[in-house]
Amino acid sequence: MASVSWMAVMLLLITCRESMHCDGLTVDPPDDLVISDLGHFGRLQISWSPPASQINETECSHLYQLEYFNSYTDSWSAIRTFKRTYTAQFDLMKDVRVRVYTLLRGPCTNDTLIKSSSYTEVVQKPPSTGVGTPVQDFVCVYHNMKYVECNWGRSPKLPANSQQHLYFWHKELEQAEECPTYVKTGETRSGCNFTESSLPEFTDVNFCVNGSSQEGPLKPAFVSLQIQNQVKPGTTEKLDLRTDPDAQLDLRWNGPAGKIPAHCLEWEVEHNQEGPDGKMTSQQILTNQKSLKLPSIHDTQRNCFRVRSKLSKYCANKGFWSEWSPQTCQPEKREVASNPWDIVPVYVYIAFAILAILVLSLCVGAVLKVRSLRDVKKPDALLANLFARSSVVTVTDA
Numbered sequence: 001m002a003s004v005s006w007m008a009v010m011l012l013l014i015t016c017r018e019s020m021h022c023d024g025l026t027v028d029p030p031d032d033l034v035i036s037d038l039g040h041f042g043r044l045q046i047s048w049s050p051p052a053s054q055i056n057e058t059e060c061s062h063l064y065q066l067e068y069f070n071s072y073t074d075s076w077s078a079i080r081t082f083k084r085t086y087t088a089q090f091d092l093m094k095d096v097r098v099r100v101y102t103l104l105r106g107p108c109t110n111d112t113l114i115k116s117s118s119y120t121e122v123v124q125k126p127p128s129t130g131v132g133t134p135v136q137d138f139v140c141v142y143h144n145m146k147y148v149e150c151n152w153g154r155s156p157k158l159p160a161n162s163q164q165h166l167y168f169w170h171k172e173l174e175q176a177e178e179c180p181t182y183v184k185t186g187e188t189r190s191g192c193n194f195t196e197s198s199l200p201e202f203t204d205v206n207f208c209v210n211g212s213s214q215e216g217p218l219k220p221a222f223v224s225l226q227i228q229n230q231v232k233p234g235t236t237e238k239l240d241l242r243t244d245p246d247a248q249l250d251l252r253w254n255g256p257a258g259k260i261p262a263h264c265l266e267w268e269v270e271h272n273q274e275g276p277d278g279k280m281t282s283q284q285i286l287t288n289q290k291s292l293k294l295p296s297i298h299d300t301q302r303n304c305f306r307v308r309s310k311l312s313k314y315c316a317n318k319g320f321w322s323e324w325s326p327q328t329c330q331p332e333k334r335e336v337a338s339n340p341w342d343i344v345p346v347y348v349y350i351a352f353a354i355l356a357i358l359v360l361s362l363c364v365g366a367v368l369k370v371r372s373l374r375d376v377k378k379p380d381a382l383l384a385n386l387f388a389r390s391s392v393v394t395v396t397d398a
């Protein structure tokens with residue numbers, strides 16, 4: 001009986017905590033919810049004011065619950081704050097959706113948290129102005145952690161005589177700046193090289209590609225990324241391949257020179273094997289070492305290797321594979337195919353010599369046989385004939 005009533009009290013308490021009307025106290029959602037775009041291409045400032053129905057602030061403090069749709073992760077994010085502003089990153093190519101609740105806690109609520117039953121919401125649509133379509137396939141590559149280069153595909157329906165611009169912003173900049181060096185494909189701008197002017201790592205860098213044309217401003221595109229996730233390591237220039245005394249193949253190489261920490265790289269080794277019959281087999285091996293040993297292999301096979309690298313998942317969310325290194329083989333050249341014309345004449349000479357000796361001995365044998373059996377009237381003529389024949393052979397083979 002006691003446990004049942006205790007349960008009832010607990011249930012009442014839980015209901016009370018979740019309810020807005022437990023002690024007759026209610027709270028309204030905030031007023032004046034505003035999203036401000038300071039020209040930072042997606043970093044938006046959200047602000048609001050406390051609800052008009054004032055509660056004695058010394059007795060009870062206001063808290064706010066902000067919820068916004070994160071279109072990068074396709075999910076709602078929520079935070080609680082005592083402040084009346086909040087800054088978050090949004091994809092301006094999609095709807096911006098923000099909701100704010102008021103929360104109340106203090107002596108006036110008997111220290112339970114009271115939440116407004118409704119929220120204040122603002123939904124901001126992506127810009128619909130501009131001609132053509134936004135640029136596509138926008139990609140930035142952080143080459144060997146040395147310089148960033150961004151490229152974009154030509155937008156379909158790009159009006160003639162249009163001029164595209166790339167602007168960028170990150171938190172170290174007061175306001176957006178234009179691309180330092182454009183990359184061109186023919187006459188049109190297709191990318192931006194940040195060359196030596198470095199972009200910061202581990203912070204959102206926001207880009208906007210807009211432009212103008214005779215038909216009016218082009219539809220802008222917005223992209224946000226962090227450059228440590230865009231690394232493409234440098235190419236490995238040389239592989240060292242040798243055979244161990246215990247007949248193992250021993251492959252070694254160096255990582256690219258530069259800023260990338262060695263422990264951040266993972267490697268793909270491509271092993272191409274060519275059998276004596278010319279049959280090719282290929283195998284990919286993943287490793288985080290800069291060396292590889294392979295068990296003893298037939299002499300008749302030719303083994304070729306090349307490597308490429310990428311940042312491991314422990315150092316970056318994603319990244320790009322480097323270019324393949326040049327291929328290194330053992331044996332370096334294909335023996336059979338490389339010098340067939342040096343070998344064939346030797347066989348021909350030997351064949352001819354054997355043939356000549358054979359013919360000569362046959363003839364001599366025949367002559368001797370003929371002589372021993374019966375009297376030959378013209379042996380000289382026969383011999384002359386024989387020598388003539390063998391000399392013909394000799395001439396041919398010379």
Ligand SMILES: *[C@@H]1O[C@H](CO)[C@@H](O)[C@H](O)[C@H]1NC(C)=O
Nearest residue numbers: 022023024107108109110111
């Ligand atoms: C707070 O709770 C106490 C006991 O639980 C109760 O007596 C009091 O009336 C409550 N105060 C308010 C403002 O609800």
Ligand SMILES: *[C@@H]1O[C@H](CO)[C@@H](O)[C@H](O)[C@H]1NC(C)=O
Nearest residue numbers: 054055056057058059060107
């Ligand atoms: C708020 O509550 C405190 C303490 O109960 C009281 O002294 C003060 O006068 C109240 N202020 C207002 C504006 O009601």
Ligand SMILES: *[C@@H]1O[C@H](CO)[C@@H](O)[C@H](O)[C@H]1NC(C)=O
Nearest residue numbers: 147148149183193194195196
């Ligand atoms: C971009 O700049 C880097 C560093 O100055 C240079 O090595 C690279 O070739 C440039 N890329 C293009 C496409 O001009």
Ligand SMILES: *[C@@H]1O[C@H](CO)[C@@H](O)[C@H](O)[C@H]1NC(C)=O
Nearest residue numbers: 039165167176210211212217
């Ligand atoms: C492109 O964006 C920049 C930065 O917001 C702005 O100053 C410029 O006027 C825009 N250009 C066009 C053609 O819309």
